[in-house]
Amino acid sequence: MSSLDPLASSPFWIKIAPQERAYPIYIQPGNLSRLAPLLLGRLPAPKKVLIVTDKTVHSIYGEQVKNQLEEVGYTITTHIIPDGEASKTLPSAEAIYSAALDAGLGRKDILLALGGGVVGDLAGFCAATFYRGLFLVQVPTTLLAQVDSSVGGKVAVNFKTVKNGVGAFYQPQMVVIDPRVLSTLPERQIKAGLGEVVKYGLIEKTRGAYIRESFFDFLEIQADNLLDVYPLLIERCCQIKAAIVSEDETEQSGIRAYLNLGHTFAHAYEAATDYTQLLHGEAVVMGMLKACQLAEALHLFPNSETRRFLKLCKTLGLNLEPPEGLEPNTLLTLMHQDKKASNNTINFILPHQEIGYVVARNNVTRDQVLSILSFDKN
Numbered sequence: 001m002s003s004l005d006p007l008a009s010s011p012f013w014i015k016i017a018p019q020e021r022a023y024p025i026y027i028q029p030g031n032l033s034r035l036a037p038l039l040l041g042r043l044p045a046p047k048k049v050l051i052v053t054d055k056t057v058h059s060i061y062g063e064q065v066k067n068q069l070e071e072v073g074y075t076i077t078t079h080i081i082p083d084g085e086a087s088k089t090l091p092s093a094e095a096i097y098s099a100a101l102d103a104g105l106g107r108k109d110i111l112l113a114l115g116g117g118v119v120g121d122l123a124g125f126c127a128a129t130f131y132r133g134l135f136l137v138q139v140p141t142t143l144l145a146q147v148d149s150s151v152g153g154k155v156a157v158n159f160k161t162v163k164n165g166v167g168a169f170y171q172p173q174m175v176v177i178d179p180r181v182l183s184t185l186p187e188r189q190i191k192a193g194l195g196e197v198v199k200y201g202l203i204e205k206t207r208g209a210y211i212r213e214s215f216f217d218f219l220e221i222q223a224d225n226l227l228d229v230y231p232l233l234i235e236r237c238c239q240i241k242a243a244i245v246s247e248d249e250t251e252q253s254g255i256r257a258y259l260n261l262g263h264t265f266a267h268a269y270e271a272a273t274d275y276t277q278l279l280h281g282e283a284v285v286m287g288m289l290k291a292c293q294l295a296e297a298l299h300l301f302p303n304s305e306t307r308r309f310l311k312l313c314k315t316l317g318l319n320l321e322p323p324e325g326l327e328p329n330t331l332l333t334l335m336h337q338d339k340k341a342s343n344n345t346i347n348f349i350l351p352h353q354e355i356g357y358v359v360a361r362n363n364v365t366r367d368q369v370l371s372i373l374s375f376d377k378n
């Protein structure tokens with residue numbers, strides 16, 4: 001089988017009801033150079049493709065993707081946004097709508113997101129809304145986007161002070177992941193992605209994806225040479241997310257909320273530092289430690305398991321210390337303002353009994369949360 005044969009990369013399918021909406025996730029080193037055959041297999045040319053990417057990703061991978069798709073008959077337009085969270089706005093979306101209009105895209109054409117979570121969320125939002133829906137293809141290039149944001153259909157832009165304030169659930173037609181692109185990703189971004197990876201280890205057993213050795217055990221065993229196992233690691237994360245999303249696509253039953261482990265704290269850390277100091281995944285690591293400590297205080301989770309979590313994070317080189325000087329009361333106020341809080345109660349997802357299981361709790365007292373936020377030595 002040639003390395004350019006699309007079948008060389010057999011995807012797994014993420015099941016979204018009704019069945020026609022299931023979509024494949026291709027994960028294999030070298031997939032970026034197989035993008036054309038993979039796309040042809042699902043959304044055959046001729047079609048117009050608007051590639052949305054950011055400046056850095058375009059400079060490394062933009063031409064390669066464009067040329068490859070043109071060669072097999074797609075008509076390509078590229079729209080480049082500045083790097084970073086500041087691009088996830090309605091004006092950026094409007095610029096993409098204009099590019100789509102100028103390129104003459106119709107509802108059977110493709111919006112292809114080539115980049116990290118910022119590009120994926122923004123382009124996905126445009127795909128969901130332009131003409132009430134274009135075909136969306138996710139080609140995630142950060143670890144965070146490969147294990148998390150490109151899968152599951154949450155798309156959004158930030159609005160005023162509300163992160164992801166305007167958005168939709170809109171599933172892509174396919175996700176194409178090439179772990180090799182991580183070789184150009186800065187170390188700090190890799191570590192931020194690892195924060196979400198560890199999260200999957202903490203929630204995996206709660207849902208059906210627990211099929212082989214525990215993912216947390218796998219991470220503990222592989223922690224020193226993760227580079228060798230990225231394809232498998234990404235696949236396991238996507239499978240865990242897919243199992244949860246298949247069961248609760250639009251966060252109705254509460255199952256999808258399990259993915260928010262550590263995020264209530266993390267969002268407060270991010271907001272308290274004006275979204276400028278911490279990468280999302282970095283805040284998630286700190287938030288997961290707080291979730292472990294809160295679970296311990298509520299007698300839901302043994303200290304020995306928190307220590308296992310700490311040890312793995314330290315081996316992976318993940319920072320667990322929130323920035324100094326953050327006031328517990330300010331953080332608590334921000335936690336109440338989080339869009340997932342309702343009726344003055346916060347729904348915490350907490351580790352439960354042993355690593356891999358979580359439980360939801362919405363009756364944690366103010367004092368209990370404050371005492372965890374004040375407790376800053378591990």
Ligand SMILES: NC(=O)c1ccc[n+]([C@@H]2O[C@H](COP(=O)([O-])OP(=O)(O)OC[C@H]3O[C@@H](n4cnc5c(N)ncnc54)[C@H](O)[C@@H]3O)[C@@H](O)[C@H]2O)c1
Pocket residue numbers: 054055056057060083084085088115116117118119121141142143144145148149150151152153154155164181182183184185186189192280
């Ligand atoms: N939709 C979801 O379910 C979901 C889940 C988690 C996070 N998110 C969102 O994802 C966003 C963060 O995404 P992110 O962490 O991927 O950050 P990002 O998209 O800002 O990318 C980080 C940086 O890495 C660069 N980059 C990307 N790929 C590269 C590569 N292969 N080589 C070199 N440089 C590369 C980018 O240019 C950028 O400068 C946030 O807006 C967050 O809200 C969404």
Ligand SMILES: [Zn+2]
Pocket residue numbers: 196263280284
């Ligand atoms: Zn997250």
